[in-house]
Amino acid sequence: MPNDDIRREADRVQEHSTPPTPVIYDVVRRLGVQEMERPAVSLWWSGLAAGLSMSFSLFAEAIVRRHLPDTQWRELVVALGYPVGFVMVVLSRQQLFTETTITVVLPVMAEPTGRNFKCAARMWAIVLAANLVGTLLAALLVSFTPVVTPELRDAMLELSRDAMPQTAVQGLFHGVTAGFLMAALVWLMPAAEAAQFFVVYLMAYLIGASGSAHIVAGSVESFLLVVNGELGIGAMLADFTGPVLAGNIVGGTVLFGLLSYAQVAKEL
DSSP states (O other), X not given: OOHHHHHHHHHHHHHTSOOOHHHHHHHHHHHHHHHHTSOHHHHXXXXXXXXXXXXXXXXXXXXHHHTSOSOTTHHHHHGGGTHHHHHHHHHTTOOOHHHXXXXXXXXXXXXXXXXXXXXXXXXXXXHHHHHHHHHHHHXXXXXXXXXXXXXXXXXXXXXXXXXXXXXXXXHHHHHHHHHHHHHHHHHHHHHHGGGHHHHHHHHHHXXXXXXXXXXXXXXXXXXXHXXXXXXXXXXXXXXIIHHHHHHHHIIIIIIIIHHHHHTTGGGO
């Protein structure tokens, strides 16, 4: 093959290959800048919708679990329902707190100004609060309205009991894993193109199947237990909400976010 033909073929292959790391970094950083500049009311309603949407992960898992025998492989199959809420949230671009642990942090790392820190804190506070209000509303609907059958509600409660960390330390470290996987999901999306559904599904499935703790998905479960009188608010905050939130931030921001920035810092 002539040299010119080889070069053209090489250029064609390069065009369809995975984007260079600095390009992926810049896409994620730009997304973070755009999100930080959105009006507070837009962030709130988007975050509320995300909290409600995430309840469908538990809903889907409960449907699957009700129809399976109690075997060693059951939990691996039940976890196939866990990504449903994530697919709804990520592909519809609703605001999910664990996505912001990397998208918002990269602009702050690039330009650590007081304004950027303030904008990042504002976005984190609004999105997290909206997500939790959405999951609380979902738990109330499931518990006090006929939106699901009693059998399905019982299955959701059973799953919620199994999902709660036994100790705060366990919640913290399980949260680190989930935070890292969510940040990896965000990092993979720019290169995924038509395969975005599969990227979201795979990363979320790993979170669910591994027993990792996600602050928003897990809040549906913890609030469901609280409103049904099976878990105290103090215990929820001490053993689940606080440790898992810290773990998600460490995994998504301190580990994945810093590593992502470090590998491109000298190329920017």
